[in-house]
Amino acid sequence: MPRILYHTPLSPSCRALRILLREKNVEFTLIAENTWERRVIVSRYAISEYVEETYSTPPFMGKTPEERLEVRRLVDWFDRKFHAEVTHNILVEKIFKRLDWGEGPDSQVMKAGRQNLLYHLDYIAFLTETRSFLAGDALSFADMIAAGHLSALDYLGDVPWDYNPRVKEWYALIKSRPSFRTILTDRFGGYRPPEYYENPDF
Amino acid sequence: MPRILYHTPLSPSCRALRILLREKNVEFTLIAENTWERRVIVSRYAISEYVEETYSTPPFMGKTPEERLEVRRLVDWFDRKFHAEVTHNILVEKIFKRLDWGEGPDSQVMKAGRQNLLYHLDYIAFLTETRSFLAGDALSFADMIAAGHLSALDYLGDVPWDYNPRVKEWYALIKSRPSFRTILTDRFGGYRPPEYYENPDF
Numbered sequence: 001m002p003r004i005l006y007h008t009p010l011s012p013s014c015r016a017l018r019i020l021l022r023e024k025n026v027e028f029t030l031i032a033e034n035t036w037e038r039r040v041i042v043s044r045y046a047i048s049e050y051v052e053e054t055y056s057t058p059p060f061m062g063k064t065p066e067e068r069l070e071v072r073r074l075v076d077w078f079d080r081k082f083h084a085e086v087t088h089n090i091l092v093e094k095i096f097k098r099l100d101w102g103e104g105p106d107s108q109v110m111k112a113g114r115q116n117l118l119y120h121l122d123y124i125a126f127l128t129e130t131r132s133f134l135a136g137d138a139l140s141f142a143d144m145i146a147a148g149h150l151s152a153l154d155y156l157g158d159v160p161w162d163y164n165p166r167v168k169e170w171y172a173l174i175k176s177r178p179s180f181r182t183i184l185t186d187r188f189g190g191y192r193p194p195e196y197y198e199n200p201d202f
Numbered sequence: 203m204p205r206i207l208y209h210t211p212l213s214p215s216c217r218a219l220r221i222l223l224r225e226k227n228v229e230f231t232l233i234a235e236n237t238w239e240r241r242v243i244v245s246r247y248a249i250s251e252y253v254e255e256t257y258s259t260p261p262f263m264g265k266t267p268e269e270r271l272e273v274r275r276l277v278d279w280f281d282r283k284f285h286a287e288v289t290h291n292i293l294v295e296k297i298f299k300r301l302d303w304g305e306g307p308d309s310q311v312m313k314a315g316r317q318n319l320l321y322h323l324d325y326i327a328f329l330t331e332t333r334s335f336l337a338g339d340a341l342s343f344a345d346m347i348a349a350g351h352l353s354a355l356d357y358l359g360d361v362p363w364d365y366n367p368r369v370k371e372w373y374a375l376i377k378s379r380p381s382f383r384t385i386l387t388d389r390f391g392g393y394r395p396p397e398y399y400e401n402p403d404f
Contacts (some may be wrong), residue, residue, distance in 0.1 A: 043282070045247065048276035054267055064254055072248035080245070 002027040006041055009188045010095060010155065012087060013044035013079065015148035020141060021050060022179035024055040044079070046142060057098050060141045071135040074142035076129075078149055087149050089113025090158050095191070117153070118163060125166040133170070139177075147174040151183060155193040161202065168202075176200040204229040208243055211390045212297060212357065214289060214350035215246035221346040222250060224381035226257040229330075230367065246281070250343060273337040276329075276344035279352055284322050289351050291315025292360050297393075306399045319355070320365060327368040335372070349376040351387060357395040363404065370404075378402040 005021065005028050007014035021028050033041065052061045062068040078110040090113040093105035124146065127134050150171060153159050161168045174180060184198045196202035207223065207230050209216035235243065254263045262386050264270035292315040293309035326348065329336050337344040352373060355361050363370045376382060386400045398404035 037341065042275050043278035045278045046271050049251075050271045051269060053270065065252060068255065069244065069248050069252045072251055073244050076245035076247045158246055 002029050004029050004031055005047075006031050006033040009186050010091060010152045012083070012145065012148035012152050015151060015183050016141065016144040017044060017047055017051070018183060019144040019147065020051055022182075023060065023080045023139070023144075023177070024051065025144065026051065026055050037167065048075075052141070060144070061127045061138060062135065064180075067136060071142050074135050074140075075145050077096060078142070081132055081147070082149055085116040086113050087118060087153065089116070090153055090156065094158075094187075096157055114158065117159070121160075121164050121167050124170060125164045127167050128170045133173075139174075143170075143174055147171065147180070150182075154197055155191070157194045161196075172200055172202070175202075180195045191200070204231050206231050207249075208233050208235040210235055210289040211388050212293060212354045214285070214347065214354050217244060217350035217353060217385050218343065219249055219253070219347040220385060221349065221379075221381045222253055222262060222343060223254065224384075225262065225341070225346075225379070226253065226260070227361045228253065228257055250277075254343070262341065262346070264337065264342060269338060273342045273344050276337050276342075277347050280344070280347045284348070284351055288315050288322060289355065291318070292355055292358065296358055296360075297390075319361070323362075323366050323369050325399055326368045326372060330368050330372045335375075341376075345372075345376055349373065349382070353382075356399055357393070359388065363398075374402055374404070377404075 003026060005014070005017060007018065007030055009032065018030070019056070049061075052059070060071075062071040089109050093110050097103045097105060099194070124134065131137060133139050133143050134146055150159055161171075175184070187193075205223070205228060207216070207219060209220070209232055211234065220232070251263075254261070262273075288290040291311050295312050295315070297308060299305045326336065333339060335341050335345050336348055351360055363373075377386070389395075
């Protein structure tokens with residue numbers, strides 16, 4: 001029986017879980033969750049650890065304790081720090097404030113988000129200077145979470161890809177994976193992503 | 203060689219990690235971190251999973267995949283939801299706003315935090331109606347995180363223990379554990395906790 005994943009299309013965490021499940025070849029049905037119903041949904045953290053334990057091959061949380069520490073450190077980096085400093089400031093302002101409260105975006109908040117994004121891009125560039133992927137030489141859940149955030153922002157045209165060629169190169173690697181395809185073909189309400197959004201050779 | 207844990211005294215996550223390490227009998231040295239230096243510290247999530255994997259006995263994240271899902275669901279509940287709705291509104295307003303920016307508390311924000319706390323206490327009462335501890339019949343990291351948050355708020359006198367006797371009973375269980383002792387004897391700057399703060403039979 002296939003698993004069910006309740007999701008919202010632009011949520012970075014949901015995107016990361018979809019990539020994880022596909023990379024592990026787990027069959028699942030995607031059901032869009034109506035967030036305004038405010039149902040209690042099991043968290044991304046609990047699900048990702050459950051999936052890693054239950055479908056252990058291939059591993060995406062690292063193999064040794066030290067690798068696993070590094071993957072989780074970076075997962076938390078993107079899921080908390082990047083989220084609070086960048087994604088929240090842009091995605092909530094641009095999309096969810098209108099949907100949830102009928103309010104327009106605060107341009108100062110979005111500006112802060114875009115400014116913060118630059119040093120996070122520097123950090124990705126720094127990590128990939130010595131590694132093929134964010135947490136080491138193998139694809140990990142850290143890449144999936146980071147790509148989940150960046151792809152949601154990219155849908156809104158908010159990632160300056162020319163800022164650092166190394167970041168673009170790393171993201172192209174992720175973008176070209178079959179596990180990422182259905183995420184890039186998703187469309188959200190009346191919003192259209194930029195032309196290069198789906199293109200792995202953007 | 204003992205491990206080093208960098209911490210801040212009123213941080214719920216640090217408190218939870220201290221309980222976890224002591225319950226696992228891991229020797230460690232505690233070093234107070236100067237948060238204003240904004241150093242990058244490995245996250246609570248990465249550390250707690252590392253500790254559980256490296257010192258696996260006794261287990262505090264559940265034994266079966268389903269138990270582990272439930273522990274992690276509740277850890278995330280307290281570390282994100284409770285934090286955002288309660289702890290942040292009270293602790294940041296009362297303490298960190300003054301320390302970090304020299305500003306006084308916003309009484310509306312604190313009121314919202316205290317109001318939100320009540321339904322979280324209801325939730326703890328609901329969970330412990332059928333279970334000895336939050337995630338099941340054994341002490342888990344979910345209890346440690348929840349107690350980390352509640353003890354930090356309790357230090358400030360902000361937990362209405364008479365609201366629900368079941369919550370008080372559960373917290374008394376945690377409070378009476380030797381792993382919790384040094385946390386309760388910690389003092390923070392000029393702040394004095396309420397008289398009952400250290401007392402397991404409060």
